[in-house]
Amino acid sequence: AQKITQTQPGMFVQEKEAVTLDCTYDTSDPSYGLFWYKQPSSGEMIFLIYQGSYDQQNATEGRYSLNFQKARKSANLVISASQLGDSAMYFCAMRDLTTSGTYKYIFGTGTRLKVLA
Amino acid sequence: NAGVTQTPKFQVLKTGQSMTLQCAQDMNHEYMSWYRQDPGMGLRLIHYSVGAGITDQGEVPNGYNVSRSTTEDFPLRLLSAAPSQTSVYFCASSYRGQRTDTQYFGPGTRLTVL
Numbered sequence: 001a002q003k004i005t006q007t008q009p010g011m012f013v014q015e016k017e018a019v020t021l022d023c024t025y026d027t028s029d030p031s032y033g034l035f036w037y038k039q040p041s042s043g044e045m046i047f048l049i050y051q052g053s054y055d056q057q058n059a060t061e062g063r064y065s066l067n068f069q070k071a072r073k074s075a076n077l078v079i080s081a082s083q084l085g086d087s088a089m090y091f092c093a094m095r096d097l098t099t100s101g102t103y104k105y106i107f108g109t110g111t112r113l114k115v116l117a
Numbered sequence: 118n119a120g121v122t123q124t125p126k127f128q129v130l131k132t133g134q135s136m137t138l139q140c141a142q143d144m145n146h147e148y149m150s151w152y153r154q155d156p157g158m159g160l161r162l163i164h165y166s167v168g169a170g171i172t173d174q175g176e177v178p179n180g181y182n183v184s185r186s187t188t189e190d191f192p193l194r195l196l197s198a199a200p201s202q203t204s205v206y207f208c209a210s211s212y213r214g215q216r217t218d219t220q221y222f223g224p225g226t227r228l229t230v231l
Contacts, residue, residue, distance in 0.1 A: 044225070104165055107152075109158060110159050
């Protein structure tokens with residue numbers, strides 16, 4: 001069954017340092033997409049970065065990069081030069097094929113990141 | 118564009134009451150979905166729709182009904198509210214729900230069932 005696993009319930013990082021948030025996934029579909037979302041304390045869901053299963057290079061968006069290791073089925077989010085505003089909950093998600101041929105999204109349980117001044 | 122809008126933002130119900138959570142998007146997205154978010158459980162898919170007139174169940178559909186009569190609107194109905202349905206509900210949409218499409222989320226509805 002399709003599954004997303006985030007094993008770090010909480011993380012701390014010092015301001016201006018880099019941090020890696022772990023995400024592993026399980027799917028039998030060769031074509032899938034992986035996403036990371038940020039949820040600040042205000043509650044909205046903010047899209048950060050996307051990685052396709054056939055993409056040859058790791059995705060990057062500003063200070064966010066995705067360390068995609070297909071053989072290990074991992075899609076870790078790397079945040080460089082952490083800022084206080086990065087303190088939030090982070091969700092890893094996967095878009096996967098359903099038995100009816102459509103797509104649905106599966107989310108992990110999230111990692112709460114706290115950036116320390 | 119307003120993006121994805123949800124109403125109400127907050128709602129308190131008594132056990133057994135029914136209500137409809139509204140969701141609308143103005144981006145002409147075909148794919149829409151409803152999630153509930155509970156502490157420690159991430160977001161769980163309730164129902165989704167790949168276009169007007171087409172809906173399907175997600176991971177936790179029991180106690181909820183949906184319909185999609187227009188591309189823009191995707192309401193979620195609670196038939197007989199239970200305390201277990203206390204949660205934050207998010208509506209989301211994307212262009213086609215295909216591999217490369219990003220979901221855009223509404224601001225959420227915080228529902229409490231007493």
